[in-house]
Amino acid sequence: MLKPLAITSGEPAGIGPDLCIKIAAQNKLLQQPLVILGDRQVFANRAKMLGLSFDVPEWDVTKKPLISFLHVPCAGDVRPGELNANNASHVLRMLDVAIKGCLDKDFAGVVTAPVHKGVINDAGIPFTGHTEYLAEHTDTEQVVMMLAGGGLKVALATTHLPLADVSDALTPELLERVLTILNHDLKKWFGIVEPRILVAGLNPHAGESGHMGREEIDVIEPVLDRLRMHGLQLIGPLPADTLFQPKYLESADAVLSMFHDQGLPVLKFASFGKGVNITLGLPIVRTSVDHGTALDLAGKGIADEGSLLEAIRYASEMANANRQMR
Numbered sequence: 001m002l003k004p005l006a007i008t009s010g011e012p013a014g015i016g017p018d019l020c021i022k023i024a025a026q027n028k029l030l031q032q033p034l035v036i037l038g039d040r041q042v043f044a045n046r047a048k049m050l051g052l053s054f055d056v057p058e059w060d061v062t063k064k065p066l067i068s069f070l071h072v073p074c075a076g077d078v079r080p081g082e083l084n085a086n087n088a089s090h091v092l093r094m095l096d097v098a099i100k101g102c103l104d105k106d107f108a109g110v111v112t113a114p115v116h117k118g119v120i121n122d123a124g125i126p127f128t129g130h131t132e133y134l135a136e137h138t139d140t141e142q143v144v145m146m147l148a149g150g151g152l153k154v155a156l157a158t159t160h161l162p163l164a165d166v167s168d169a170l171t172p173e174l175l176e177r178v179l180t181i182l183n184h185d186l187k188k189w190f191g192i193v194e195p196r197i198l199v200a201g202l203n204p205h206a207g208e209s210g211h212m213g214r215e216e217i218d219v220i221e222p223v224l225d226r227l228r229m230h231g232l233q234l235i236g237p238l239p240a241d242t243l244f245q246p247k248y249l250e251s252a253d254a255v256l257s258m259f260h261d262q263g264l265p266v267l268k269f270a271s272f273g274k275g276v277n278i279t280l281g282l283p284i285v286r287t288s289v290d291h292g293t294a295l296d297l298a299g300k301g302i303a304d305e306g307s308l309l310e311a312i313r314y315a316s317e318m319a320n321a322n323r324q325m326r
């Protein structure tokens with residue numbers, strides 16, 4: 001029997017509970033058992049708003065229903081679309097339970113519905129994203145955020161930080177670690193024998209030979225040269241504005257962009273609502289949706305569950321690849 005994937009329902013005032021309820025209502029589509037983490041009362045109320053039933057049994061490690069529920073109580077009131085900082089600890093508690101369950105091998109992996117980074121910080125808890133939280137809470141020094149969708153895989157050298165801090169963060173050590181993990185995990189999870197990775201420059205026109213910034217010359221090129229000597233197939237640094245065209249993409253397995261809004265708008269334009277966010281470099285399987293909490297849609301029944309279904313499909317495939325490697 002396959003182990004279940006844990007699905008953390010994320011910000012309770014957002015669309016996470018809606019998406020989980022919609023997916024539970026179509027459980028025959030699932031090939032992997034799921035344990036949904038959330039507040040039982042929030043799910044009962046939300047299901048009523050959506051006009052759907054949510055008759056899902058409590059999770060019990062000895063029983064194996066296709067979908068079950070693990071109650072993690074909210075501390076504050078929950079109204080769809082209205083953030084409440086009192087529920088930040090509930091959001092993080094779900095992550096902690098899922099991480100422990102993955103490390104203890106009760107769960108095959110974790111799929112995360114969106115959280116609201118701002119309200120967790122409003123609660124006085126520094127939080128930049130699941131990616132960084134998962135790294136810290138699994139004692140992983142370096143992870144890599146990669147989104148897949150629309151035939152593309154786009155990884156990020158830097159993740160959630162102000163644009164003004166990107167250049168300083170982009171050290172040779174960071175870039176080398178990120179490319180090594182990306183290359184390794186494209187082989188491990190996706191069976192790509194010799195990954196070909198397109199690497200974007202940081203500056204317009206990849207620095208225009210040093211006239212528009214020197215990060216390409218001082219940081220990126222030396223790292224690419226060094227890693228090529230170890231056999232990595234790296235193409236670049238290429239100007240980011242022109243690398244996303246079939247001529248380059250057709251022969252590539254992934255793109256490494258230097259910062260969040262260099263690569264993700266392209267990926268999301270190609271696949272919004274069907275994309276998947278994958279954390280590479282972790283000791284556990286973790287995927288997520290390509291969208292945020294969509295507070296404007298919570299409780300209305302119109303949020304698209306396509307990305308969460310894709311995230312479940314990817315996690316399931318990764319968990320099975322993991323089993324076969326043992």
Ligand SMILES: NC(=O)C1=CN([C@@H]2O[C@H](COP(=O)(O)OP(=O)(O)OC[C@H]3O[C@@H](n4cnc5c(N)ncnc54)[C@H](O)[C@@H]3O)[C@@H](O)[C@H]2O)C=CC1
Binds near residue numbers: 116273277295297303
């Ligand atoms: N995996 C995660 O936990 C993520 C969390 N976020 C967080 O979400 C919060 C809100 O971020 P925004 O930039 O406003 O992005 P957002 O994705 O929540 O919303 C952007 C637009 O897309 C629409 N949208 C989003 N998901 C949709 C769905 N499933 N079906 C139909 N329409 C959908 C929304 O209605 C809105 O118009 C922020 O706090 C951000 O940090 C953002 C991305 C990922």
Ligand SMILES: NCC(=O)COP(=O)(O)O
Binds near residue numbers: 128130132277288
């Ligand atoms: N843009 C991606 C995003 O914000 C999700 O990040 P994370 O919470 O998965 O780290």
